Amino acid sequence: MKVVMYPGVGVKNENRYIDILVNSLRKINIEVESWHKHLSFQKGDIFHVHWPEIISEIQARKYNSLRGKWISFQFFSTIKRIKKGGGRIVWTVHDLTPHANSLHGDVFFKNFLKRFIDEVDVALSLTKAGITQIKQEIPELSNARFYVAHHPHYREILKGGSYSQEFRKSLGIKSEQCVFSFLGSLRANKRPELVASAFCNLSQDTNFLIMAGSASQDLVNEISSQITNTKNIKLFFNRIPERELIQLYSATDILVFPGTDYFNSGTIYTSLSFNVPVIAAWSPTNAEIQELVGSEWIYLYKSSFSTEVLIEGRQALIKRGQDTFCDLSKFSPQVCAHEHLEAYNLKSKNEAA
16 A cells, blocks of 8 residues: 655654554554655555645745645646546544634635545544534544554654653753643743743642743743742743653643634653653543543643642642653554554545445
């Protein structure tokens, strides 16, 4: 079986999900080829698309309108060519809406997505709960077959991150302090300012906060104004290289992820891959992950984010140490590869009929 995938390469320092998926598929003898967006004559059994909005993001950039339209032409030509050869179009629905605010209401994106959805044979969701949400938010996918293909963990590609008292000491963290961390891009919809505000009400002697990731100047100013005169906070307002991010996980007791305006979070899978428990907002997707790994690894809150959420999460979650280990067997790359293989072999509704 040959799969043409877009995107077909992960982004270092951002998300290595694609790299893990491609490697695991190749290990079960599936040929995977990255789609050539500028000029493609590629054929295959499957055209697997992850984030179709990338093409619209390219088109929306300054001086890139014609380039985006050309890539769109190549995209639909590839779909037509693969379908003509008896292949199928598979879409992993990572998000219900695009992250980029500029695409909300964008005419090019609206028309592009409608045309793409009409061609989708199989829609993949990272969770069972996600299928219900996808059907509610994207009813146009009613002609597709739905299938669950879990998000693989990162352990085979992100090495290190083991609990390190030595690195904690280098950051000025006391042994008795519980380290809450907010790691990754500090986007407004993740509400990092709520974490800073809630944390400042905790005892400085027994708690520590690390916030690391790129942020807008407005967020930097807002967070900085909330944490004046607090010695138990480390802030890194810059894009964190992968190696340094792994180090920060080694100093973390609990990852805090209060964002609510999202469908799936790679950050949660990353944290669990490093055996770091998570505080996150309740959602059907997060509740399903919690059920699979255990409530001692994910604490979910339904109220507004507050200091009490941090206190309750600390009490409920496993205390991290050298020997703590999260069972992610349901998310192993090998299991996920076979789930994808089963999905690739699914017939569309019309073919099944």
